[in-house]
Amino acid sequence: xxxxxxxxxxxxxxxxxxxxxxxxxxxxxxxxxxxxxxxxxxxxxxxxxxxxxxxxxxxxxxxxxxxxxxxxxxxxxxxxxxxxxxxxxxxxxxxxxxxxxxxxxxxxxxxxxxxxxxxxxxxxxxxxxxxxxxxxxxxxxxxxxxxxxxxxxxxxxxxxxxxxxxxxxxxxxxxxxxxxxxxxxxxxxxxxxxxxxxxxxxxxxxxxxxxxxxxxxxxxxxxxxxxxxxxxxxxxxxxxxxxxxxxxxxxxxxxxxxxxxxxxxxxxxxxxxxxxxxxxxxxxxxxxxxxxxxxxxxxxxxxxxxxxxxxxxxxxxxxxxxxxxxxxxxxxxxxxxxxxxxxxxxxxxxxxxxxxxxxxxxxxxxxxxxxxxxxxxxxxxxxxxxxxxxxxxxxxxxxxxxxxxxxxxxxxxxxxxxxxxxxxxxxxxxxxxxxxxxxxxxxxxxxxxxxxxxxxxxxxxxxxxxxxxxxxxxxxxxxxxxxxxxxxxxxxxxxxx
Amino acid sequence: xxxxxxxxxxxxxxxxxxxxxxxxxxxxxxxxxxxxxxxxxxxxxxxxxxxxxxxxxxxxxxxxxxxxxxxxxxxxxxxxxxxxxxxxxxxxxxxxxxxxxxxxxxxxxxxxxxxxxxxxxxxxxxxxxxxxxxxxxxxxxxxxxxxxxxxxxxxxxxxxxxxxxxxxxxxxxxxxxxxxxxxxxxxxxxxxxxxxxxxxxxxxxxxxxxxxxxxxxxxxxxxxxxxxxxxxxxxxxxxxxxxxxxxxxxxxxxxxxxxxxxxxxxxxxxxxxxxxxxxxxxxxxxxxxxxxxxxxxxxxxxxxxxxxxxxxxxxxxxxxxxxxxxxxxxxxxxxxxxxxxxxxxxxxxxxxxxxxxxxxxxxxxxxxxxxxxxxxxxxxxxxxxxxxxxxxxxxxxxxxxxxxxxxxxxxxxxxxxxxxxxxxxxxxxxxxxxxxxxxxxxxxxxxxxxxxxxxxxxxxxxxxxxxxxxxxxxxxxxxxxxxxxxxxxxxxxxxxx
Numbered sequence: 006x007x008x009x010x011x012x013x014x015x016x017x018x019x020x021x022x023x024x025x026x027x028x029x030x031x032x033x034x035x036x037x038x039x040x041x042x043x044x045x046x047x048x049x050x051x052x053x054x055x056x057x058x059x060x061x062x063x064x065x066x067x068x069x070x071x072x073x074x075x076x077x078x079x080x081x082x083x084x085x086x087x088x089x090x091x092x093x094x095x096x097x098x099x100x101x102x103x104x105x106x107x108x109x110x111x112x113x114x115x116x117x118x119x120x121x122x123x124x125x126x127x128x129x130x131x132x133x134x135x136x137x138x139x140x141x142x143x144x145x146x147x148x149x150x151x152x153x154x155x156x157x158x159x160x161x162x163x164x165x166x167x168x169x170x171x172x173x174x175x176x177x178x179x180x181x182x183x184x185x186x187x188x189x190x191x192x193x194x195x196x197x198x199x200x201x202x203x204x205x206x207x208x209x210x211x212x213x214x215x216x217x218x219x220x221x222x223x224x225x226x227x228x229x230x231x232x233x234x235x236x237x238x239x240x241x242x243x244x245x246x247x248x249x250x251x252x253x254x255x256x257x258x259x260x261x262x263x264x265x266x267x268x269x270x271x272x273x274x275x276x277x278x279x280x281x282x283x284x285x286x287x288x289x290x291x292x293x294x295x296x297x298x299x300x301x302x303x304x305x306x307x308x309x310x311x312x313x314x315x316x317x318x319x320x321x322x323x324x325x326x327x328x329x330x331x332x333x334x335x336x337x338x339x340x341x342x343x344x345x346x347x348x349x350x351x352x353x354x355x356x357x358x359x360x361x362x363x364x365x366x367x368x369x370x371x372x373x374x375x376x377x378x379x380x381x382x383x384x385x386x387x388x389x390x391x392x393x394x395x396x397x398x399x400x401x402x403x404x405x406x407x408x409x410x411x412x413x414x415x416x417x418x419x420x421x422x423x424x425x426x427x428x429x430x431x432x433x434x435x436x437x438x439x440x441x442x443x444x445x446x447x448x449x450x451x452x453x454x455x456x457x458x459x460x461x462x463x464x465x466x467x468x469x470x471x472x473x474x475x476x477x478x479x480x481x482x483x484x485x486x487x488x489x490x491x492x493x494x495x496x497x498x499x500x501x502x
Numbered sequence: 503x504x505x506x507x508x509x510x511x512x513x514x515x516x517x518x519x520x521x522x523x524x525x526x527x528x529x530x531x532x533x534x535x536x537x538x539x540x541x542x543x544x545x546x547x548x549x550x551x552x553x554x555x556x557x558x559x560x561x562x563x564x565x566x567x568x569x570x571x572x573x574x575x576x577x578x579x580x581x582x583x584x585x586x587x588x589x590x591x592x593x594x595x596x597x598x599x600x601x602x603x604x605x606x607x608x609x610x611x612x613x614x615x616x617x618x619x620x621x622x623x624x625x626x627x628x629x630x631x632x633x634x635x636x637x638x639x640x641x642x643x644x645x646x647x648x649x650x651x652x653x654x655x656x657x658x659x660x661x662x663x664x665x666x667x668x669x670x671x672x673x674x675x676x677x678x679x680x681x682x683x684x685x686x687x688x689x690x691x692x693x694x695x696x697x698x699x700x701x702x703x704x705x706x707x708x709x710x711x712x713x714x715x716x717x718x719x720x721x722x723x724x725x726x727x728x729x730x731x732x733x734x735x736x737x738x739x740x741x742x743x744x745x746x747x748x749x750x751x752x753x754x755x756x757x758x759x760x761x762x763x764x765x766x767x768x769x770x771x772x773x774x775x776x777x778x779x780x781x782x783x784x785x786x787x788x789x790x791x792x793x794x795x796x797x798x799x800x801x802x803x804x805x806x807x808x809x810x811x812x813x814x815x816x817x818x819x820x821x822x823x824x825x826x827x828x829x830x831x832x833x834x835x836x837x838x839x840x841x842x843x844x845x846x847x848x849x850x851x852x853x854x855x856x857x858x859x860x861x862x863x864x865x866x867x868x869x870x871x872x873x874x875x876x877x878x879x880x881x882x883x884x885x886x887x888x889x890x891x892x893x894x895x896x897x898x899x900x901x902x903x904x905x906x907x908x909x910x911x912x913x914x915x916x917x918x919x920x921x922x923x924x925x926x927x928x929x930x931x932x933x934x935x936x937x938x939x940x941x942x943x944x945x946x947x948x949x950x951x952x953x954x955x956x957x958x959x960x961x962x963x964x965x966x967x968x969x970x971x972x973x974x975x976x977x978x979x980x981x982x983x984x985x986x987x988x989x990x991x992x993x994x995x996x997x998x999x
């Protein structure tokens with residue numbers, strides 16, 4: 006086990022550099038040469054596909070249908086949106102030409118100037134809301150519940166793989182309802198999907214809550230959020246669900262003829278999650294040996310490495326590996342067929358083993374002639390590398406595998422919940438105490454707050470934001486940590502990614 | 503059955519208008535207001551997801567991994583490609599700015615001019631080939647077999663939903679191999695996947711073959727293709743698989759250190775299929791009542807409509823519908839759980855029925871109180887609307903369902919193969935005879951050909967191209983249909999979409 010702490014940089018030394026090294030070591034992604042745009046390599050993309058498939062199933066089970074809107078948005082539609090949405094983001098890619106032509110020196114240059122420039126979608130919100138106005142005329146057309154998986158572009162000045170990229174992949178759900186109650190129910194239901202995705206599938210504990218006025222989605226009535234804490238104590242928003250009230254419907258002139266013959270304005274919602282989830286996954290679970298994947302999420306749960314230096318027993322060893330893989334794949338964990346593969350590349354066994362450790366595969370097995378003779382398999386447990394090789398009878402290993410995964414999944418959740426509890430501070434009662442905490446440490450401060458939007462500006466001066474007003478309220482009286490005036494809510498404060 | 507011929511335009515009257523009406527009537531897609539870009543509505547997207555999932559499974563089973571490359575390509579990379587690729591397409595969207603700013607009159611205008619314009623990818627070929635050069639250094643790195651599902655943009659002057667759109671969805675596979683034999687095997691294997699997708703899943707018969715020099719992918723050594731015939735006799739290329747030889751590897755400077763210590767240039771391939779497949783689906787199977795879907799592909803295989811005007815028996819009828827749906831979903835067809843739903847919207851039963859007929863659902867059922875009393879279900883068979891309602895005992899219906907689907911799937915394939923046989927002409931022996939045929943009719947002409955690229959220009963004068971040199975060759979001698987000189991191959995000629 007000479008190679009423990011396989012990464013060159015540890016979390017304690019430099020969290021940002023460590024983050025980048027986890028990605029490199031797991032071969033998950035890399036810069037593309039196009040500013041802020043990443044290449045997602047197969048291991049990173051397989052993780053995204055796992056997340057996507059699981060979330061997509063939940064989106065469909067809750068009665069939503071997928072569809073697809075164009076990559077381009079006419080400038081005039083953006084203008085309309087900008088006029089009524091305050092915090093309108095202006096950093097977006099603009100298409101001005103539709104052709105390349107050879108210039109006099111033989112290089113290519115833009116030609117075929119468009120009369121009206123097109124915007125590469127930062128979201129399809131404007132296009133979709135616009136389509137709703139065409140599609141909806143009667144209460145019979147409601148509810149409309151659609152979702153889109155797509156790439157979106159927001160020009161990013163300080164890009165970071167998976168966390169902040171100019172192009173990223175996401176899903177955006179958009180719904181229209183006849184009543185405010187139904188819209189509220191929708192928004193909470195989708196937040197529950199994000200909670201389930203984070204906690205039950207990705208083993209990431211989250212705090213559910215509502216955003217403050219200063220952090221709310223521009224134009225929304227309410228933004229619900231699930232907030233996770235990274236190992237460095239900073240917050241990352243894992244998914245958000247917006248109740249847009251009638252604001253967007255009014256602006257886009259969506260209306261419907263109600264049962265009683267009156268013309269009504271419906272209530273809309275939107276909700277989304279993105280490849281940032283992979284950033285959260287890395288920062289919550291990985292260690293100084295690289296990525297760690299919870300078994301439910303892992304694209305491969307077991308990798309089997311044949312130890313085949315002894316040519317005379319090579320075939321026998323390989324056969325045993327493939328037999329075991331087949332046996333594993335015949336079993337079920339968490340409602341899915343187990344995922345296992347044999348790594349029979351021509352490469353040193355220890356290089357393979359550490360490659361898979363750095364990719365975060367839950368269990369790496371080795372089988373050599375001696376193991377065959379003894380009916381055992383050598384197990385490296387990604388969650389307990391200190392234990393080294395654990396030699397286990399094959400039959401026991403297979404019989405206990407589902408339970409082993411269950412324990413690992415729960416163990417990873419508990420570990421993340423553990424450091425979050427440690428870094429969740431409730432002692433700070435004044436602004437000075439809060440500032441003092443964030444000057445020397447990172448974490449969440451849970452305290453009373455008066456909800457005054459001006460106090461959010463005060464907090465921003467030392468890099469802190471209101472992460473959310475948690476669903477789980479104490480309902481006790483007290484004074485605001487910023488102003489000392491009577492408080493109206495419990496709030497979670499923190500520094501965010 | 504008063505509403506037979508539910509569409510306003512028939513195939514015979516105007517095939518192009520009929521095509522558009524099938525899409526409208528099935529609510530599959532619509533123009534977006536952005537020139538050439540479509541909105542894919544839930545029914546159209548569900549069909550795409552079925553195609554995508556099935557093809558993706560085959561791509562993974564054959565050892566490929568998915569990944570993701572950026573939407574933008576630097577202009578210089580395109581320039582490099584343009585320099586060595588002859589038939590370089592210039593119609594592409596160019597991003598020149600990364601910000602919107604308010605102008606003096608309050609409208610938004612492009613700002614933040616980019617030093618180097620970016621191209622919205624017409625394919626990721628250039629980016630991927632460029633990445634291969636970074637990733638590959640030794641024979642141990644080979645083969646590389648990756649695939650990407652993405653949106654791509656090619657400025658389209660005469661757009662048509664699903665068939666020719668400025669933005670479309672597709673997959674592009676890219677592989678690198680040490681030997682030419684391996685590359686050839688790869689290209690043929692992926693063509694077989696496209697054949698299986700078209701024939702076995704979508705019930706679309708195809709002709710497998712190799713493209714002529716004039717129709718080959720620019721820079722490719724060989725382009726393999728599967729060609730389908732639409733009901734109007736025109737050809738549509740369903741999938742293509744390119745053997746790029748060492749041409750792209752040379753241009754991108756990809757090389758590897760071989761086992762013997764020598765530096766070698768590898769062989770690359772690429773292969774793709776797109777949302778055009780949906781255009782083919784429509785034009786092969788639909789009739790004058792709208793879309794028809796083969797059971798293996800259909801997002802819903804059975805829709806059950808409760809006939810519930812009698813309030814006193816409403817609950818009982820609905821329960822029976824849901825019970826039957828559950829029973830159907832408990833069964834398996836072609837390796838998948840069957841897909842069924844109850845349509846309990848508040849709407850006239852006959853409107854529902856014709857809505858599903860136009861969407862192409864294989865079986866539409868109705869259950870009312872009388873059916874309950876008699877233990878039967880009323881069946882509308884999408885493939886045999888002339889038969890009207892077929893009243894069948896529920897138990898028989900369920901017991902025979904898998905066989906019913908099998909028969910429908912095969913029946914749709916046979917019908918398509920049938921009209922293709924009718925429209926495949928082998929009598930034409932001279933250019934005049936071929937021209938005479940295409941002047942009055944559409945279809946495929948199968949004839950001898952000399953493979954001279956100049957003859958392809960002659961054919962283009964009357965709108966005909968060489969669709970492929972079929973795998974299935976007669977290996978007999980003869981004279982070229984264009985030149986009268988000795989022929990070197992059998993070829994399929996036709997007009998294409």
